[in-house]
Amino acid sequence: MACDICGSLSGAGAKRYSAAQLQAAVNTGYRPSVALEQFQRLAKSFDLSLPDDYWYGEWVAQVRRDKTDWLLCWACRAGIEHHLDEHGAEQGVMPTSGREPIGGWEPASRAGTIALFVIALLAGAVLLYVVIFIVWKNLEGLLSLLSL
Numbered sequence: 611m612a613c614d615i616c617g618s619l620s621g622a623g624a625k626r627y628s629a630a631q632l633q634a635a636v637n638t639g640y641r642p643s644v645a646l647e648q649f650q651r652l653a654k655s656f657d658l659s660l661p662d663d664y665w666y667g668e669w670v671a672q673v674r675r676d677k678t679d680w681l682l683c684w685a686c687r688a689g690i691e692h693h694l695d696e697h698g699a700e701q702g703v704m705p706t707s708g709r710e711p712i713g714g715w716e717p718a719s720r721a722g723t724i725a726l727f728v729i730a731l732l733a734g735a736v737l738l739y740v741v742i743f744i745v746w747k748n749l750e751g752l753l754s755l756l757s758l
């Protein structure tokens with residue numbers, strides 16, 4: 611089995627971490643340089659040269675998307691344990707900055723929310739028109755009844 615962070619053989623001392631644990635670590639700033647080496651190696655083979663920040667961003671996005679367990683070799687385990695010790699696990703369990711919703715539907719629904727609002731407004735206007743129309747018609751009948 612290969613380590614999910616550095617890609618080396620996990621071997622003895624490997625441990626499984628949940629996606630939530632990885633995300634918690636990432637949310638408190640866990641940025642293992644070994645994770646970058648994989649990207650950079652791949653990038654090099656395509657003659658790509660991008661700053662580390664870019665690859666960290668890619669990696670963090672990957673961690674946040676991933677919903678499966680992570681198998682970490684002893685070296686990466688030591689890294690993440692050290693990070694969690696320093697930043698506190700309970701702090702890490704807190705939700706993300708809020709820019710990335712867990713459900714994943716929030717940004718896409720913003721336009722949908724506006725559309726729904728407009729539809730509701732139009733439906734309301736039509737309903738109001740119908741009500742006024744009916745009242746007006748009844749008023750005429752009512753008036754003609756009274757005039758008798």
Ligand SMILES: [Zn+2]
Nearest residue numbers: 613616683686
């Ligand atoms: Zn590793």
